[in-house]
Structures are given as structure tokens and as C-alpha cells.
Amino acid sequence: MSSVTEVETFQDLDAHLRNKTDVLQVCVTLRGGWGADTVEEMEQQAKELKTMKQSIAGYRSSLASAHEDLITAYALLKEMQQLSLRLKHLKEYLPQHMPQAALQHKSHPKKSPSEEKENKDQGPAITVQPKQTPRPAGRKAPKQISKVEFITMKEFESVPKYIRGRLQYAQVNAAVVEINKTLETKYSLLSRPRAKLSELNMKIVGECQRQENKETKGLHFVVDGDIKRWSSLKMDTAGKSLLTVLRMLKRLREVRGPGNLVRYAVLT
Missing domain, CATH: 1.10.10.1890 (Ska1 microtubule binding domain-like)
Incomplete structure (x- = not known):
């Protein structure tokens, strides 16, 4: 099992690596030099350190991204809170009767210059008068x-x-x-x-x-x-x-x- 997976904190990892280094140093001293197995063990430890550095770099990148996401989420939270207050205010003070806006005359919409020119080239427009129902004699139109x-x-x-x-x-x-x-x-x-x-x-x-x-x-x-x-x-x-x-x-x-x-x- 590698050192990276054996420990849970950086303090534990530091103690673990120091312990392995001390053990290897003792082995070198007892043997009077570097044995093949000791070199292999050191290379394995070097690989673990490299893997750990890569993992730490990935963690830092994830933390930086999470920090930016947290800032964005906090800003969105503030906006949502302000919007909630505005909606609450509107709900409490919305008048029962809204003033009527001036209605635009829909029967004669404003034409664009190109449409006016096209109509002019085609000659006078033919207006079709709607059929009106005759009003009974003696009855006035309701005002x-x-x-x-x-x-x-x-x-x-x-x-x-x-x-x-x-x-x-x-x-x-x-x-x-x-x-x-x-x-x-x-x-x-x-x-x-x-x-x-x-x-x-x-x-x-x-x-x-x-x-x-x-x-x-x-x-x-x-x-x-x-x-x-x-x-x-x-x-x-x-x-x-x-x-x-x-x-x-x-x-x-x-x-x-x-x-x-x-x-x-x-x-x-």
C-alpha cells in the first residue's frame, strides 16, 4: 500500500515518510552501502512523492475552482434575497386596480416607408366598407x-x-x-x-x-x-x-x- 493511501492528514504523511527514511538510513548504515533493495525502496518512495505532488496540485485547482463557485453562489444568493424582498413588497402593496394605459388604434397600424412606397406605386387603395345593420327607425344609438x-x-x-x-x-x-x-x-x-x-x-x-x-x-x-x-x-x-x-x-x-x-x- 502506498504512503498516499495509508495516511489521512499531512502530519501523518510527514511522520510516515520520515519514519521510512530513517529506516532506510539505518539499513544503509548496517549494510555499509546502498543495496539494490534499498535503492528500489527509495525509487518507490520518490514515485509516491511525485504522485502526491500531482494530487496536491489537483486539489489546489479544485479548491480554487470551488472558491470561485462559492463567490458566484454568494453573489447569486444576495441577488435572490433582494429579488425576494422586492417581490414581497410588490405582493403587499400591489394595487387592486391598475390604471388603464392608452390603447393604440389597432385598425390603422403605422406602416413602414417601404410599405407606403409600395402602396403608392400600386395606386389608390380600395377601401371595403363593413356592412352595417340598419337601426330601427326612431331608436337612437346608445351613447x-x-x-x-x-x-x-x-x-x-x-x-x-x-x-x-x-x-x-x-x-x-x-x-x-x-x-x-x-x-x-x-x-x-x-x-x-x-x-x-x-x-x-x-x-x-x-x-x-x-x-x-x-x-x-x-x-x-x-x-x-x-x-x-x-x-x-x-x-x-x-x-x-x-x-x-x-x-x-x-x-x-x-x-x-x-x-x-x-x-x-x-x-x-
């Missing part, structure tokens, strides 16, 4: 109901602290949902034929129509009574503050009068 757009965090933070007070970002967008629900319910009711309205709804429609004037022409609006009737938004101090924030961010504007009547019109 799209205006909606309040959600606000962004940047917009919310731009509102002075003395105005928003203790309001949270999510509360403002939750109020937007309730106002839009009120608008949808109100104007869906106003668009229904009178013959299909109950007596109670007839009174509500009449009340809503009396609230309209020249200033509200072309606008969609709600009043305190509409919000109380068709939404869960309470018109207390906090509710009034929410409407104030939406007015400041140009989502709503007030149309007052006569008397104490206040209309909250949607700005589009």
Missing part, C-alpha cells in the same frame, strides 16, 4: 357612458398631504370603482324605455333629469344621492375627501346649483 380612470401612485403622491390626509392609494381607486358603478347604473336606467320602468324608477329618472342643465350638456355626472343609492361609498368626511382628491387629479369636476346641489361630472 357610451363616461368612466373615471384609475389614478397612478405618482399622481396620488402628488396630492398635498393636507388634502389626502390619511387616505390610502387603494382607497382612491376603490372609490373610482364605486363611482363608475354608479354612473353605469344611473345612465343605464335613463336609457331604458319609459314603458319598462316601474313607478319607483320613474320617480328616480324624473329626479335625475331635473338635475341636468346647460352646464351638464354632454357630460355624465353623479350627485350625492346617486352615490348613496347605487354604491357602497359613504358620503362622510372620508368620502368627501376622496372626491376632492379625484377633482384635484382632474378626474371629476363640480357643477353646482341651484341651492346645495353638487354634481360630480366625469372629465374625459
Whole structure:
């Protein structure tokens, strides 16, 4: 068995080699010179030392590679920890309602200069008009109901602290949902034929129509009574503050009068 495989530590290997050298030295002294077997033993020991040096070089290379891998793994661990913290923050503060981005007009995509030149060479394009279903006589096209757009965090933070007070970002967008629900319910009711309205709804429609004037022409609006009737938004101090924030961010504007009547019109 070689010296490399007999020992487990460098201290043991050093002691083992020193012991063998001492034994060989004693043999040389007793024999009065170097015998063949002693030379063979020394050559064997030299081979073991060479093998050990090669093994140590391999171990050092492996240790250096492992050290680099350890540094890389530590850097990845730090990145993963930071990413985990960011994801945790996003999970805790992700708003329930995201502001709607401006939609690109898909029906007329922008063409490249080469496509425009090719179309020009081919002459005027032939436009095929879609077939339209005729609308029954006497029926008006339904008007799209205006909606309040959600606000962004940047917009919310731009509102002075003395105005928003203790309001949270999510509360403002939750109020937007309730106002839009009120608008949808109100104007869906106003668009229904009178013959299909109950007596109670007839009174509500009449009340809503009396609230309209020249200033509200072309606008969609709600009043305190509409919000109380068709939404869960309470018109207390906090509710009034929410409407104030939406007015400041140009989502709503007030149309007052006569008397104490206040209309909250949607700005589009």
C-alpha cells in the first residue's frame, strides 16, 4: 500500500515518510552501502512523492475552482434575497386596480416607408366598407357612458398631504370603482324605455333629469344621492375627501346649483 493511501492528514504523511527514511538510513548504515533493495525502496518512495505532488496540485485547482463557485453562489444568493424582498413588497402593496394605459388604434397600424412606397406605386387603395345593420327607425344609438380612470401612485403622491390626509392609494381607486358603478347604473336606467320602468324608477329618472342643465350638456355626472343609492361609498368626511382628491387629479369636476346641489361630472 502506498504512503498516499495509508495516511489521512499531512502530519501523518510527514511522520510516515520520515519514519521510512530513517529506516532506510539505518539499513544503509548496517549494510555499509546502498543495496539494490534499498535503492528500489527509495525509487518507490520518490514515485509516491511525485504522485502526491500531482494530487496536491489537483486539489489546489479544485479548491480554487470551488472558491470561485462559492463567490458566484454568494453573489447569486444576495441577488435572490433582494429579488425576494422586492417581490414581497410588490405582493403587499400591489394595487387592486391598475390604471388603464392608452390603447393604440389597432385598425390603422403605422406602416413602414417601404410599405407606403409600395402602396403608392400600386395606386389608390380600395377601401371595403363593413356592412352595417340598419337601426330601427326612431331608436337612437346608445351613447357610451363616461368612466373615471384609475389614478397612478405618482399622481396620488402628488396630492398635498393636507388634502389626502390619511387616505390610502387603494382607497382612491376603490372609490373610482364605486363611482363608475354608479354612473353605469344611473345612465343605464335613463336609457331604458319609459314603458319598462316601474313607478319607483320613474320617480328616480324624473329626479335625475331635473338635475341636468346647460352646464351638464354632454357630460355624465353623479350627485350625492346617486352615490348613496347605487354604491357602497359613504358620503362622510372620508368620502368627501376622496372626491376632492379625484377633482384635484382632474378626474371629476363640480357643477353646482341651484341651492346645495353638487354634481360630480366625469372629465374625459
